[in-house]
Amino acid sequence: MVEDGAHERGAEVVCRAVGRVVGGRAEVADDHWGGESAVIRLDAEQFGPEALFGLTDFSHLEVVYHFDRVAPEKIESGARRPRGNADWPLVGIFAQRGKNRPNRLGVSRCRVVKVEGLDVHVTGLDAVDGTPVLDIKPYMAEFGPRGGTVQPEWSTELMRDYYAGEPRSGSSLDE
Numbered sequence: 001m002v003e004d005g006a007h008e009r010g011a012e013v014v015c016r017a018v019g020r021v022v023g024g025r026a027e028v029a030d031d032h033w034g035g036e037s038a039v040i041r042l043d044a045e046q047f048g049p050e051a052l053f054g055l056t057d058f059s060h061l062e063v064v065y066h067f068d069r070v071a072p073e074k075i076e077s078g079a080r081r082p083r084g085n086a087d088w089p090l091v092g093i094f095a096q097r098g099k100n101r102p103n104r105l106g107v108s109r110c111r112v113v114k115v116e117g118l119d120v121h122v123t124g125l126d127a128v129d130g131t132p133v134l135d136i137k138p139y140m141a142e143f144g145p146r147g148g149t150v151q152p153e154w155s156t157e158l159m160r161d162y163y164a165g166e167p168r169s170g171s172s173l174d175e
Helices: 153-159
Strands: 019-022 037-042 060-066 105-116 119-123 132-138
Touching (some): 060 119
Antiparallel strands (some): 019 037, 019 132, 037 119, 060 105, 060 132, 105 119
């Protein structure tokens, strides 16, 4: 039971970035994130290297980040056609993963390459250089979907080239 307005409708939530994306792609694009390599650099004022101990025991991460380059007036709160494609249905913002969404939050799964100090080297992160990172979690299969998944054909078509691309030279990953 919620007491004394502790959970008010539309209550503001304040988050402090735990770090930033360094390197990788400089500009936002819709596709070909598979070969992108970047570093998630933790904020040294908040964390020491021990915050990352054990992270390399996992192959993948879930990264929560802020779409800081989306202007507030561009935020969608209703329905639209994904990527403006007239061949795809009109769907609500919560039935798609576009960046112009309320709260401008992104969630991505990426591969861990290595950890050095406060730097987490990753590949396949669909966030650009300078993006504020709000949280990092190891991906655990048990938190993935239980049972089969279902999605509409338009979303499969939309994602066809999203993670296309090979790891850049110097990467030791098997994609």
